[in-house]
Amino acid sequence: MSHPTLLITGARLADGEVRDLLLEGGRLADPAGAPADVTTLDADGLMALPGLVDLHTHLREPGREDAETVRSGTLAAARGGYTAVLAMANTNPVTDTAEAAEHVAALGRRDGSAQVVPVGAVTKGLAGEQLAELGLMHRSAAEVRVFSDDGHCVHDSRLMRRALEYVRAFDGVIAQHAQDPRLAGPDACCHEGEVSGRLGLGGWPAVAESTIVARDVQLARLTRSRLHVCHVSTAESVEVLRWAKAQGVAVTAEVTPHHLLLTTDAVLGYDPTYKVNPPLRPDEHVQALRQALADGTIDAVGTDHAPHARHDKEHAFADAAFGMVGLESALGVVVEAMVQTGLLGWGDLVARMSSTPARIAGLADQGRPLAVGEPANVVLVDPTRRSTVDAADTLSLSRNNPYSGLTLPDPVEATFWQGRCTYRR
Numbered sequence: 088m089s090h091p092t093l094l095i096t097g098a099r100l101a102d103g104e105v106r107d108l109l110l111e112g113g114r115l116a117d118p119a120g121a122p123a124d125v126t127t128l129d130a131d132g133l134m135a136l137p138g139l140v141d142l143h144t145h146l147r148e149p150g151r152e153d154a155e156t157v158r159s160g161t162l163a164a165a166r167g168g169y170t171a172v173l174a175m176a177n178t179n180p181v182t183d184t185a186e187a188a189e190h191v192a193a194l195g196r197r198d199g200s201a202q203v204v205p206v207g208a209v210t211k212g213l214a215g216e217q218l219a220e221l222g223l224m225h226r227s228a229a230e231v232r233v234f235s236d237d238g239h240c241v242h243d244s245r246l247m248r249r250a251l252e253y254v255r256a257f258d259g260v261i262a263q264h265a266q267d268p269r270l271a272g273p274d275a276c277c278h279e280g281e282v283s284g285r286l287g288l289g290g291w292p293a294v295a296e297s298t299i300v301a302r303d304v305q306l307a308r309l310t311r312s313r314l315h316v317c318h319v320s321t322a323e324s325v326e327v328l329r330w331a332k333a334q335g336v337a338v339t340a341e342v343t344p345h346h347l348l349l350t351t352d353a354v355l356g357y358d359p360t361y362k363v364n365p366p367l368r369p370d371e372h373v374q375a376l377r378q379a380l381a382d383g384t385i386d387a388v389g390t391d392h393a394p395h396a397r398h399d400k401e402h403a404f405a406d407a408a409f410g411m412v413g414l415e416s417a418l419g420v421v422v423e424a425m426v427q428t429g430l431l432g433w434g435d436l437v438a439r440m441s442s443t444p445a446r447i448a449g450l451a452d453q454g455r456p457l458a459v460g461e462p463a464n465v466v467l468v469d470p471t472r473r474s475t476v477d478a479a480d481t482l483s484l485s486r487n488n489p490y491s492g493l494t495l496p497d498p499v500e501a502t503f504w505q506g507r508c509t510y511r512r
């Protein structure tokens with residue numbers, strides 16, 4: 088890969104300092120040493136932040152290249168300000184072997200506009216019965232550190248305990264899709280409450296999530312291993328996480344942008360765009376999630392970008408696929424929900440969307456401060472720009488965008504990954 092030299096002038100960092108940044112050889116260099124004829128980008132009025140890191144992306148390749156590919160998904164990621172994404176294992180074939188993980192990493196190197204980090208499955212075929220080759224995936228060239236059966240919960244307690252024990256040896260982490268399959272029955276497709284009753288949709292009680300979180304944090308304490316909770320969506324889960332962190336349990340958690348902004352009311356029109364797992368929750372949960380992300384009980388934002396082809400999504404609500412896209416809109420939605428409301432400053436936003444996710448995933452070259460010598464992973468943002476979201480205006484192959492028609496912050500102006508421009512408005 089070529090590493091063009093670029094001088095970005097007058098960018099404001101998250102701490103308020105205004106600086107020039109020299110991108111040279113894929114790293115940040117001292118701007119005083121910029122060649123006289125260097126290409127410059129005037130960043131007056133813009134902020135420069137470390138490239139964002141997404142702990143939770145569905146790239147759909149291999150297997151569902153009609154919904155997304157590594158190429159299209161990472162183009163969408165770059166447009167969202169991301170320089171790294173963790174690619175969930177629920178592809179076809181499932182990422183449950185060293186070879187499969189290396190294949191995803193190789194696709195990333197070939198087609199990626201961001202670093203593609205394969206997540207390994209916890210169980211073979213995501214079937215929840217036998218542990219996958221966790222050690223082999225870790226020791227492979229893909230160096231898998233994060234394991235998840237996302238889309239499915241590792242609901243067998245003994246298997247979950249063994250998975251946690253296993254990854255402890257190499258400081259791995261089990262990322263759990265917390266959902267009790269008995270409490271959230273096969274027809275569950277909407278938060279259990281007033282709206283599900285009114286619409287006659289299968290209800291999904293909040294405790295289907297929090298009871299698994301409560302079990303898992305105790306297993307993490309028992310095994311002294313690391314647990315990460317995917318897409319936390321309820322106030323009850325937040326309470327459990329707060330308790331677990333106070334006990335010193337090695338647990339981290341993420342929340343999606345959509346669970347920070349949208350509520351159950353979005354499904355009142357039976358539009359399957361708003362059908363997602365876990366479901367959109369009532370406002371009291373949204374407020375609890377915002378508070379938890381602000382105070383650090385929830386450590387990070389994970390998009391759960393879940394692209395779906397039209398023919399899987401355009402069905403009656405009960406029959407449509409679960410999931411919504413999120414990479415391109417994530418920063419704008421988080422700014423709307425957290426910064427505009429005064430809950431989070433830009434410095435903490437960088438922690439939640441870049442440095443902390445990088446630390447959770449063990450990515451040494453991501454989420455680093457914008458200092459000389461560090462990798463040139465940079466996103467330039469216009470903190471004041473807003474625009475009306477149009478689902479058709481996307482680099483993703485899918486259109487299941489829940490923000491279409493809403494006017495939201497639209498901050499990302501340019502993204503640089505290892506010094507290379509991967510997106511420019």
Ligand SMILES: NC(=O)N[C@@H](CC(=O)O)C(=O)O
Nearest residue numbers: 145237238363364393409410
């Ligand atoms: N979030 C979703 O609604 N769907 C995800 C699976 C998941 O994240 O559980 C998908 O793969 O489509």
Ligand SMILES: [Zn+2]
Nearest residue numbers: 237238264317
């Ligand atoms: Zn999930």
Ligand SMILES: [Zn+2]
Nearest residue numbers: 175237238391
């Ligand atoms: Zn997911």
